[in-house]
Amino acid sequence: MKSRNSGRVSAKWLPVLCIGFFFLGTLFTNRFSGPLDSNCQLILTQQHSQELEIVSEDCSTKKKVEDEKAVMDEVQKTHEVIKSLDKSVSMLQMELAATRST
Numbered sequence: 001m002k003s004r005n006s007g008r009v010s011a012k013w014l015p016v017l018c019i020g021f022f023f024l025g026t027l028f029t030n031r032f033s034g035p036l037d038s039n040c041q042l043i044l045t046q047q048h049s050q051e052l053e054i055v056s057e058d059c060s061t062k063k064k065v066e067d068e069k070a071v072m073d074e075v076q077k078t079h080e081v082i083k084s085l086d087k088s089v090s091m092l093q094m095e096l097a098a099t100r101s102t
Contacts, residue, residue, distance in 0.1 A: 009017065
């Protein structure tokens with residue numbers, strides 16, 4: 001007669017097996033993926049620094065000029081809007097004074 005638990009793992013052993021296989025996997029992964037040789041790391045570091053330098057040069061030169069122009073345009077528009085609102089407020093004040101006096 002067959003037993004009920006043939007081929008099954010007990011629920012108590014499942015976390016132990018998972019943790020064990022996890023550590024076993026990290027052990028093999030670290031062993032097979034050895035460190036890169038120093039020449040390869042040096043080349044990768046130089047490439048990375050060159051890419052960063054190129055990107056930073058592009059950002060600093062183009063955006064500053066464009067940003068300054070955009071800021072000056074916005075300042076000019078703001079001054080014009082303030083003048084327009086000031087004229088509107090003074091017109092409304094004059095109309096209010098005129099309607100109160102009549």
